[in-house]
Amino acid sequence: MSLFLFKRLLILAATLLGASLVVFGVLEILPGNAAQMIMGPEAPPEAVAALAEQLGLNRPAWQRYFEWIRGLLQGNMGQSHAYGAPVAELVLERLAVTVPLAVLAMLITTVLALAAGVFAASQHRRWGDTGIMGLSQLGMAIPNFWFAILLILLFSVKLQWFSAGGFPGWSADEGGGLGPGLKALLLPALSLAVVQAAILARMTRSAVLEALREDFVRTARAKGLSRRAALWRHVLRNAMIPVLTLMSMQFASLLAGTIVVESVFYLPGLGRLIFQSIANRDLIVVRNCVLLLSAMVVAVNFIVDLLYALIDPRITASDL
Template sequence: MSLFLLKRFATLLGTLIGASIIVFLVLEILPGNAAQILMGPDADPSAVAALATKLGLDQPAWTRYWHWIGGLLTGDLGDSYSYGSPVLDLILERLALTVPLAVLAMLLTTGIALAVGVTAASRHNQLGDVGLMGLTQVGIAIPNFWFAILLILLFSVKLQWFSAGGFDGWGTTWDERLAAFKSLLLPALSLAVVQAAILARFTRSAVLEVMREDFVRTARAKGVSQRAVLWLHVLRNALIPVITVMGMQFSELLAGTIVVENVFYLPGLGRLIFQAISNRDLIVVRNCVMLLAAFVVIVNFVVDVLYAVIDPRIKASDI
């Protein structure tokens, strides 16, 4: 097990290093001058040069890269050009909304997808299977921002059950936390509907494949109920491809909150990235993109570890 984890951890570090180089180079070759944008098009050239020196933009690229990596390792991400505050504080403040939003969306995705996928597989080629798969096809075709607008029109404008947007923070009392949780339900649902449709189809295919195995027929011959066979035997053995998709989807949910956060006017990481791009605040963009890349890599590492927990044969074969 230790060798398995060591190899996966080495892959994790190598991928993070490669991602940091790509992120830095891509942002460095973008046209334009951040100091010029901050000062305005009519600013005095000497003032623009002074600001560029203050921001470190006059240093060689490799010097800025190593300075950035050193800051990542020590927690010093620098100060935002446009906000004038530490980037780390900005990111942590926005993650307090984005991470719960992504987790809630992933929980909704998993619950809906497993229920739909297993139910459809148990009714293979029947009306229920065809109907559920038809609904998932519709779900895949719906853009999440369009579905978000529909949710606002129905639940906020017509029924007035939820607010149309905004987030007042988590607060300190249970009522304030409940109100904060309620304000994230519609955004989470709009993020989850497409991912749940995709995951449900993968779940159905994986469950159908496992249902043809000999041990399933043996369990049925012993008198195990259909429900127990599906949820206790079949689903466990079908989880490996499902978990692979779930890992990628959680990464997509973290990175895909930009549009939904802007639709619901949520002060999360996605909205911070959108505003930083508009202001050409490259130091914020660079650190946020690297953070999202790190999330993706770490989630994939966790999925690899879960593989070994679910199926010890993977761990043994890897060693």
């Protein structure tokens, strides 16, 4: 197990290093000038050049890359050119919306997909299976932003159960709190979860059906175990490895997909911060936010690898 963990940590570190190189390199070749954006189109070239030198934009790319990495290792993300504030403060403020939104969407996805997938597998080639697969096909075809607009029209405009947009915050002193905050994120999370739940439900159904055909299931049934008990005690655990793989990919998709939903519901999350920073040519904010999202995805994959080892000990044995 220790060798397995050591190898996964090395892969995690190498992936983050490669991601930092890609993120920095791609942003470096993009056209535009942050100093020009700050000074405005009418600013004289001398003033723009002076600001670029002050911001360190005229230094070699390799030097700025190593300074960026050194700052990250020290916990310093730098200063935003457009906002005039530390990048770490901006990111932490927006993560307080994006991360709970993605986690809530993933929880909804997992509950809906596992329940629907297991039910469809237990009703194989019956009306329940056909109905679940038909609904999942419909869910896969619905764009997130369109479903978000439908949710606003139904629950905000017509029924007036939820606010059409905005976020009250997590602090009760500012008029928010845990209850109002979760209520504001419920519709955005549901709009994100629909497509992902449809995909995961189909994968869960296929994995459960494949596990049901294994010899150990027939042995358990021959010993007198009911179909329901065999399904929940033995089948589901053995079917979870492909399901967990897809869930890790879906969480990454949810993190990336929040930018559209945050715009529809006017949420002050990380996605909107990236969008605004790109428009302002505030590359230091974009660079740190994109690398942070990459690190979160890599961390999720690392956790999933550990869950693999807990579910199936043969994985760690084969890695020795």
